[in-house]
Amino acid sequence: MKRKISRRAFLGGSAAVTSTLMLGGCEKIYRIFSPESASTASRAVNAAYYPPALLGLRGDSEGVQTAAHSVALQGKTYTLPGKADEQYDLVVVGAGLSGLTAAYLYQKQCPEAKILLIDNHDDFGGHAQRNEFTVDGRLLISYAGSESIDSPKSEYSEESLALLKDLGIDYTKFETYFHQDLYEKTRQLKEGVFFGKDAFGKDAVVAGLPEAGEESAAEIIAKFPLTDADKQALTLLYTDPADYFKGKNKRQRTEAAEETSYYDFLKNYAKLPEGALKYLKNLSSEYWGHAINAISVQEALD
Numbered sequence: 001m002k003r004k005i006s007r008r009a010f011l012g013g014s015a016a017v018t019s020t021l022m023l024g025g026c027e028k029i030y031r032i033f034s035p036e037s038a039s040t041a042s043r044a045v046n047a048a049y050y051p052p053a054l055l056g057l058r059g060d061s062e063g064v065q066t067a068a069h070s071v072a073l074q075g076k077t078y079t080l081p082g083k084a085d086e087q088y089d090l091v092v093v094g095a096g097l098s099g100l101t102a103a104y105l106y107q108k109q110c111p112e113a114k115i116l117l118i119d120n121h122d123d124f125g126g127h128a129q130r131n132e133f134t135v136d137g138r139l140l141i142s143y144a145g146s147e148s149i150d151s152p153k154s155e156y157s158e159e160s161l162a163l164l165k166d167l168g169i170d171y172t173k174f175e176t177y178f179h180q181d182l183y184e185k186t187r188q189l190k191e192g193v194f195f196g197k198d199a200f201g202k203d204a205v206v207a208g209l210p211e212a213g214e215e216s217a218a219e220i221i222a223k224f225p226l227t228d229a230d231k232q233a234l235t236l237l238y239t240d241p242a243d244y245f246k247g248k249n250k251r252q253r254t255e256a257a258e259e260t261s262y263y264d265f266l267k268n269y270a271k272l273p274e275g276a277l278k279y280l281k282n283l284s285s286e287y288w289g290h291a292i293n294a295i296s297v298q299e300a301l302d
Helices: 035-043 051-055 066-074 097-109 158-167 173-177 182-186 216-221 228-239 250-259 262-269 274-280 297-301
Strands: 028-031 090-093 115-119 130-135 138-143 192-195 204-207
Touching: 090 097, 097 115, 097 158, 216 228, 228 274, 250 297, 262 274, 262 297
Parallel strands: 090 115
Antiparallel strands: 028 115, 130 138, 192 204
């Protein structure tokens, strides 16, 4: 069965997978070079410039996806450059974690190889960076995938663990440095849901977070500032879901799960009303970085 690979699953499979990204109108090109040359290049830039931008450590920022979005959403086309003058043993499209890993492992096997990495960001690293956006004149900074190394003990392959060891990354330090029970035990805090006035008519906080298959989900949903129809639909979804792909065989189910967005699935198959959809719309934003209309049913299931 074909399956799309999530960020979580990246290091659980082949560590040498090359990620391919839609290139922007102005691609950034990186060559494998020595730290000395990198230092010299950095000093050549105006030192008074904003430091993260100087070093290219901004992660996602304005303009990164402009070209890709213009192709996908506006039908715009670009004239690609002609034949390259230089020859390379390996070209990696996407200088994120998987692209860097591909280049690193290739170079270990072929130390004299000439490698080219291409990316649409200012710097390599992919999700192992922070993100910066200027909204209404205010600089907003958030972490990207560098927040954590996800489940190395249980989900990483032998090759991936060997790579961490090779790079000198001791992920067990996380258990010592991260205060894992700070919120629940030390601060005595609980999970909850905040409903904003602009979207739901009033500001409200409901204690608890509904979980699929848990009886407590019905009690929590009953307190939501939604209509009775919305709450009933959400309760059924969480506690007694139907076979929404009924009538489809295994192949058809697989195709539908891969080709249908989770938003369209909930709207057209589960028949959720607007208020219930509004509650679930950003369910995936914390982990995926975008709403449920941008992930498939298969990705939501994973």
